Amino acid sequence: MRKILLILLIFSAIFAKDQQPSQIPPAQMFYIDLEPEFCNEACLNTLLKDGLLISFLARFNSQKIADKTLLATYNNLNQSILIAVKNGDKIAVILPSKIIKSYSHIVAKSLMAYALRSDSKIGLKFINSDDESGFNLQKALDNARNAGISNFIAVLTTNGANTISPLLKDDETLYLPTISNANFTNQNIVFGGVDYGLQIEKLIAYTNGKITAFSDGSVVGRTLNDMVKTLSGGEIFEIEMSVKDVNLKSYFTKFSRLNSSSIFLNLPLIKATLIATQLKTFEITPFALLSTQINYDPKFISLVKQKDRQNLYLANSINSDDSEIFAKSALLDLDMRFNHVSYSCAVGFDYLQSLIDTNKERIFNKNITNNQITYQTEILKTDKYGFVKVSE
Secondary structure, rough: OEEEEEEEEEOOOOOOOOEEEEEOOOOOOOEEOOOOOOHHHOHEEEEEEEOOHHHHHHHHOOOOOOOOHHHHHHHHHHOEEEEEOOOOOEEEEOOOOOHHHOOOHHHHHHHHHHHHHHHHOEEEEEEEEOOHHHHHHHHHHHHHHHHOEEEEEEEEHHHHHHHHHHHHHOOOEEEEOOOOOOOOOOOOEEOOOOOOHHHHHHHHHOOOOOOOEEOOOOOHHHHHHHHHHHHOOOOEEEEEEOOOOOOOHHHHHHHHHOOOOOOEEEEOOHHHHHHHHHHHHOOOOEEEEOOOOOHHHHHHHHHHHHHHHHOEEEEEEOOOOHHHHHHHHOOOOOHHOOOOOHHHHHHHHHHHHHHHHOOOOOOOOOOOOEEEEEOOOOEEEEEEOOEEOOOO
């Protein structure tokens, strides 16, 4: 069934990277095509011809489209799109595309979903900084300032946050959706990242004191392991799996102490599910399997049999009584319920909009403590069909 959604949009004609005029003429009205079927090259060209640029962005599948012209158009639109509205207030969204890669599209869709849900009167200017170098971040900030923008959402790593912090002016506000407050002193920065420390602290309540922590050697994995070590208050057994290693035999046959252990899966989804499904093969029965937000994903349900996840506990900080925001994101082929970066971006838009338009009611009732968005963290288990909240 064809679903059509009307939104007032004006697109800027300047690319963030090379400052060349867009080949796509500006338009005033766009009708978003939300057909679920795959949109091939002919379909995408029709959307461009008809001026349905949001539909083009939402339905473009980079893994299936080989046309270089269409791909270039898609990349250019993602770098330069400006959602403009009745007044002149805007928020700049800085995306280091070479660092965050596919997350650029996730961020764009989540912010579009929020704009649709809130009937926002705030414009969004997407600026591609390529990377997190001081030169390129300064260039992105100057690009935004030239458009009269002083509020920013920047999807950066900790290194990028350290680089951009001294570049901010006193009257500017920066929201970081991917980072929690790590002893930053710049009061112009608001952090929207998940508090993994709080999640691990809550998960430890479901352990038996005999703790094992798996990681893949990545920065995230090692950081989470360190948090488990610190917050557990005792000795833990750490196992670091090679990034490319999927052979579990060497890990399970050597480590008999895994039996009856509380196992933290500080690993990406595929490796976490491999461990969960293979433990019984090696006659290992854990006391509990535990994971932070990184494995809060419905694929865990489909990839791991219910009997192998009976003692699985997951921490989740994505929660909202406003189901409409999740419905709007689904229309753009994004499940915000299970993507903490997209959820945090929407929370950031909500917060910055409240600074610009003080009469606008916020959708997300999130407090800020020490420049950090405070999320309610809940512990979940699973049943046959999905995730269920643990009674506290």
